[in-house]
Amino acid sequence: MTTLSVVIPAYNEEDGIAAIVERILAIKPDLAKVGVDGLECIVVDDGSQDRTAEIVQSYGERVRLIRQQNKGYGGALKTGFAAAQGELLGFLDADSTYPPEYFPKMCEIALDGADLVIGSRMAGAHSEMPIVRRIGNTIFATMLSVVAGVRISDSASGQRILRRSILPRIYPLPNTLDFTPAMSTRALHENLKIVETPIPYKERSGRSKLHVVRDGLRFTKSIVWTALTYNPVRIFGGVGLLTLILAFLILIGQLGGQLAGLLDQWSFPQLFGALVLAVAGITLYTTGTTFSYVVALFHRDPIRQGLFGPRGNGRRIEGHYWWLGFLSILIGVGVYVAAVIFNLTDPSLAASWFAPVLSALLVLTGVQLVSAWALARVLAELSRRDSEKQADLKWAEEVAAVAVQQA
Template sequence: MTESDEKWTLTIVIPAYNEEDAIGSTISRCLDAREMIKREGGVDEVEIIVVSDGSSDRTVEIAKTFSDIGVIVFEHNRGYGAALKEGFAQGKGNLVSFLDADGTCDPRVFAQLCRAVIDQGGDIVLGSRLGPDTKMPAIRKLGNRIFAALLGFLCGQWVTDTGSGMRVMRRSSLERLYPLPDGLHFTPSMSTRALMNGLNVIEVPMPYEERIGTSKLSVIHDGLRFLRVIVEGVLCYRPERLFLFGFTFCAIVSLLLAAYPIEYYVKTWRVEDGMIYRVLIGFLFASVGFLQLCGAALANRMSALRPLRREDQTFWASTVSLMFEGKALAALIGLALVIALWLLGPGLFEYLTTGKVSPTNLHWSRLLVGIFAILSAFQALITGVLLRVLAIWRVQEELRGRRAHPEVDRRRSDDS
């Protein structure tokens, strides 16, 4: 059976925590939109489930007045994400979705989201709240754009709204997204894991209204939590990107700091003593930057040892790893040591022969750059050794896997 012939059932989960002012109208709008979702979204059946997350007001009472929906009741507040996961688990749809209970989202948009899944092969389709029809408060709009830009830079894929509270996904995609958190940071965590794990993420612009009742989001507290979720997601799937981001930042700062002393040295063949502070700070950034470059190479190889590893590598990740292997590593260490010897050699020779060092043979600038070269050589050497250890570990892991599943090797031999 082809995908076009498949029967599609959409499960809509509505998480609700003390939403007595909005839950009735949200459910009514979902019920009214069912026929449109079926007709325009290509869906055969629509299932609606309300999950009361420990509500202490009339949310449950109001939800139970509707006979055509399912109602799940948590006795105690377990969190936004926990409510959604329970709704997904009890729903029967091969398409699972959710929208917030606060009246901000239009359920009719589900038709477009479902159509994007079915026609465009989307694994997750987000309703973007940042389109021209949005009524989102300015501070939240700014925060969402910042998080989207950060996630896009780190992932290499761009979405405009990482925290959208309205989306549709294939049930089969959930196993590639779990585990997901129980709290309000469920949505940015899902977006991060989806982008990092290679799922096909599609966005559809949608209108967004001001919420009914008081928002449960804290701009600062939840903003920091969303940031942590994004960073943790990157560390889980693409840790090298975070280190490469840090390296790029440090490299730019160190080059800006070094530009004037280098220009002055080229013109006068000397460095003024007053530049020492600029050079020291530049040396610090350069050292931290090179250390993060080493970290990127190690993180890239370490991620290959994960049970759910991704085999595809970006150009920069592969290039950085190759810098610390074989002839490239030997050339890097050799170049660093030659530079160190050139800068420190005259002063060292003078000290060994006379017992003292003159500023002419070992100026502080030569000493700093020489030390940086030696430090970089040792960091590169240690990184290369650790990469070799990781390579040995991976070979051992593959051998253990072959011993545990010899039938896989036999099938590969037969195919070849």
């Protein structure tokens, strides 16, 4: 017997809680048609100061009421999940903005093998979402798609179905409104099977509890920091790559100006800026790859993803850091020796500082690359040893179990 537990977080929702409860209770026959025999409706009253709890109590045993001090949207959902009895967990808001009539279809998708089913408000169904929030949701979905390497259209949808069994993999989750984008980010990086299905969306009457700027910043922070705990190279590497591109564009601009006769001489401040940006970009990228090995060791799982694709498709450029580093050091030393030989460090020259600075930056970049290579090798070896240790322990347990059976 499969049961769906629907959790409704409620805070001062006396005007709408009865309507959404009635709609949820009405979907029980449709749930049975797709193989879900039981329905549990749970309302978590998150410190309401109106008649929300009183209205829910009037439904008797048909609806479970859980009352708690205000813990926030995510906190209310986690309380509901902990109390739920169903193998499938669903949730939606108490203001009738999301359609519970779509739960049977979402359950059917979950029973077909999906770990997380997201009702997408951005996938083509009718939506009354205000333009500002639509733009914001598009930005967040694009951001999540970039950092996770998997396309998703609605990272913050508040109507979902998930299997109870995935909770240990997606926890911890925040108590605040960024609960849903954090869930999406963790689920994607845990390689769970996520399916989006279009749902209509109705804008709530009255004032929304969502603050565009404050919660937008919170959503961004949640996506970025969660991604960093799984795949640092996507963040650090992406920023480092943009920095390197900017440095390249400055150099191209200088070279093009010289060839076109638009510049009489090289702009050394711009060249210096380009060099600093290039070094910063390389540092950020090597930091990201190193962090990826730390994360893999922490999770005891080779979950590292590359900058250019999902897990398994990353370009392991860190294996080349050692010779790139030594080459950079040699070039840096060569630049300084050449500058001394050709007297380019003469204080009377307008740009006498340039060659020594270029030499120093190249040498430091080389040291950074060699150090990152060595650290990556050490962390990879530690990860390998840990995997072999776990395999040996499992093998020993299996041998011991066989010996007990034969005794």
